[in-house]
Structures are given as C-alpha cells and as structure tokens.
Amino acid sequence: MYRIRFHGRGGQGMKTASRILGSAFFLQGYEVQDAPRYGAERRGAPIFAYVRAARQAIQERGIILEPDLVIVADDSLVPMPAAGVLQGIMPRTVLLIHSGETPETWRHRLNIAGPLLTLPAEAAAGDGQRFAGAALAGAAARLVGVITSSALERAVQLELAGLGREIVSANLDQALAAYERMAPEAGRVSEGEVFAAAACRRPDWVELPLDEADAAAAAIHAGATSVEVRTGLWRTLRPVIDYPRCNRCWWVCSEFCPDSAIRVNAGQYPEIDYDHCKGCLICVAQCPAHAISAVPEAQA
Template sequence: MIAIRFHGRGGQGAKTASRIVGTAAFLEGFVAQDSPIYGAERRGAPVAAYTRIAQEPIRERGLIAHPDLVVVADASLITDAAARVLDGIDEHTAVFVNSPLSDVECRAQTSLPGRVVTLDLTGIALQQFGARGALSALLGAVAARLAGLRQESIREAIARELADLGISAQVIERNQAVAAQCSDAVQPLLFDAGALRPAAPVQLQAPTYEPPTRGTARISAAGNSILRETGGWRTFRPVLVPDKCNGCWLCFAYCPDGVISMTKEDRPVIDYDHCKGCQICIHECPTDALVAEREKEGGVAWKAK
C-alpha cells in the first residue's frame, strides 16, 4: 500500500487533489481510499487529506501517521506546529513541496529527513491562470505521477473531479494541459514495500460521564485571539496602492477578522500579524486600491498580476 498525506491551506485544493489521485488509482484497477480532515472551512486555515492506494482491500481508516509520500501545497506549513506536517516523516518518506526553491535549497531550509522534490506550482498557476488560478489539478497530477500512475488516468481523474465541482469543459481542458506539463516535470518515485511500517496499536479509552458543571461548553477566559498570530496562513497579502484609494472604508467593513484599521486620512492600515490573506478586501475594493502580493520565501517576492 502507498499512503499519501496532503497538507494545504483552505482554498488551495488539497482535498480535491487527494480525490484526483484516488480516482486515477481507481481507474487503473487499484483499490483507493481518500478522505479529508479540517475544522471550520476558513480560507488559509491548515487542512489535511489522506489517500491510500493498494492492490488488496484497504482496512485502515482515518489519518495517516506514517506516510510514504507527503504533498505540501504551501511551504509555510512546514514550520507551523499546528499543521503537523513533519509527523511520521523519516528517511523512507518522500516529500513534495510546492516551492520556487530547488530540492537542495528546500532541504537546507527545512531539514526534511526524506527525499525532497520541489516545483513552483503556484508560480505556474499564476502564469497560466492568473491570480485566481487553482492548484488542485496541478497538485493532484504531480502527486499521482510521483505515485507512479499513468498520464491517461490522471487526465481522466481531473476531468471527473472538476466536472463534479461544476467547472466548464473549457476550463477543465486547460487544467488538464497545465497539469500534464507539471506531472511531466517530475519522475515517479520507487516505494519499497518492505519499508512500510505496520500501524501502531491504539489503546482504546472508555468514556466517562461528567456532570454539566464540567462537560458543558462555556467561556471561562477573556478573548485571546490576539495572541494567535495567523499571518502565517497567507499565500498572498493585500497591499495598498495609496493613489487609488478613495477612503470609502469598504475594506474596513468587509474584513471578517477586524485586522484593518483606518487613519485620520481615511486610509486603511493592515495588521499583517493577524491578516489571514482571505483577499475579501481586494475583491470588494471598488477602485482596485488593494492588490495581492505573493508572500516571500527564500528572500524573493512575487506579485500577482
């Protein structure tokens, strides 16, 4: 069995990518299983998805503790302890990172113990689709290729999964073409079946009854969201173009996290420590005074056009 774990942020398509891999494996006659896990559906929040591929019935369920392949849609997740990207990774694990850094540079910066493969899928999506380009088809195609699946199966899986999302045939065909280019840029990995580790036994715990004074949800402390800096969730940050701003305050009103304040001159100031990069302010700005700028990685910055 090959166990693949996807890590991404809400809106990057990790869930759909895992389904593309599972569907491609199913089309080739394998037994496949895929499932996502996430909390509140918030753009930028860490999410995970799991795909298992085997020739025999798969009896394991739930999260993948010891993956053979880890697919990271956003390199900033590697250093985010809450995302737990590094859990279960050892020298037998292959890791794909969506990053403009080379394999060697990424390994040096992250100290990943396994085999590391990198490709700048975000840059390719920006070039081919624009600022709103989705990563799901590209992530799924690369992961499926690394797992040794055929291009024909990957192409058909992309068509099926994107069609289920209501995407037009023309857009699907474009996604298939770009995804094929991305998957051609990587080579299939060889997974040693003898290196697969058996699942660790789980100690079941019997639940005990708690009285309402302990078991009922309640607020027992003042708000502490200010202590949780969520700026690391961003892939793109909103940046103000002062000459275009007319001081309408719409960005302030629409910000779901209240991280935009206004100056005496009616100009927005963004708290980047807590801005999640949802880009609602950018889409609501009537004068295009707010633009998306790709976050820095490795000392280089990219701007979305």
C-alpha cells in the same frame, strides 16, 4: 499500502487533487480510500486530504499519521506547525513541495535528509497556486510509479467532468506535464508497511482525573482569547498601506475589516494586524484614497 497526504489551503483544490490520485489508483486496479479533512476552517486556512491505495481491501481509517508521500500545494504552509505538513514524516517519506524555490533550499531550510522534490510553482501570484491540484496529482501519480498516464488522464476527466471541456483540458495538460516532469523520479515513493502487532507500543493511557465542574465544562472563563488564533496564516495576498497616500478618512478600512484586524493608532492612522488579517482585501477595495494595495505574500 500507499499512504499519501495532500496539504494546501481551503480553496486550492486539495480535495479534487486527492480524488484525481485516488481515481487514478482505482483505475489502475487498486483498492482506494480518499477523503478531505473538513473542519470549521474556511478558504485560505490550512487543510489536508488523504489517499490510501492498496492491492487488498483497506481496513485502515482516518488521518494518515505515517505518510509515504506528502504533497504541499502552498509552500508557505511547510514551516507552519498548525498546518501539520511535516507531521509523521519518516526518513523514507517523499516530500513534494509546489514551490518556486529549489529542493536544495528546502532541504537546507527544513534540515531534512529524506527525499525532497519540488514542482515549480508556475505563476508568482496566488492564482497559479489555486489550481495546482491537477498538476500535483499528476506528479504524485508518477512518483508512486504504478499509475499509467492513461489512468491519470481518465482520472482527471472523471473528477473534473462537469467543469466544461476547456477547464478539463487545461488541467489535463498540467497533470500530464507534471507527470512527465517527474519521470526521473518514477517509483520514488514506496508502499508503507502494515503495522506489526509485536512492534506495537503500549498506548500511554491515563486514568482521567475528575476535575472541578467549572474547569470541566466546555466554558471559556476569559475574554477575546480568539486572538491566539493566527488567522494571518490564511493569507496569500497581503494588503499594504501606502501611508503618504492615506488621508485618515473615517478609517473606512478599519470600519469594514470584518476581522478587527485594522486598528487606528495614536497618530490616527490605520495599522494592519498581519497576525490576524486573512487577506480578504476589502480594505484594498474600499480605501477612498486607493492607499492600500495587495502584495503576494511571498513578495511581502
């Protein structure tokens, strides 16, 4: 069985990418299961989707813990523990990163010996990454080595039907280009084993203790604990204040920041909390003095 995980940010089309690959497998005669993993997350937050494909009916369900192939649409997610990109990576797991950097750089950075490939990110700005789904699905299709380009083509058309001919055509070009680019690596991804009962570890079950009611209730006995959640990780564009141009108005940027991520410091200047700024860019749009600009996170 092939077990494949797509990682990206909400809004980057990971669900569609997983569906294109799923459909391509299916058109190729495989049994398929694909699903996005939804949660309370929003646009920009790390999300993932997965595809299982096998020659027999698929009985496994849920999150893929030991992937044969991991695809990352946004390279800023790779080192981020919360994104779980590297979770369950085995020596034979192929890692495909959509990145402007070389595989060598990544191999060194992550200190992993396993197969690591990159699909060069086209545009530097966030927009290029937004629509990387079709290209990544195309690359994945070639990496597994069992999907023909015509199956890929039909899968793209099937999954994007309704988006209009131009969009379908553009995505198809991207998917097929990525498929061609991965030709030297065709078949690099191999099917994972089914688990063997004999090799099963015993689960480390515990006897759950009875705790006191106030600890055992789903109640938070503390204030403003949400600051522990680093929503800055959602950001692909970073607002940057050009302080000489800031006229310390009535702190429009701070007032209109929905996330309380711009505070006013002792010197009466606004300061952006990049740990939590989600990159909505309302401050950029609203700054009366045009003192805030948006910079791609990769260049910040």
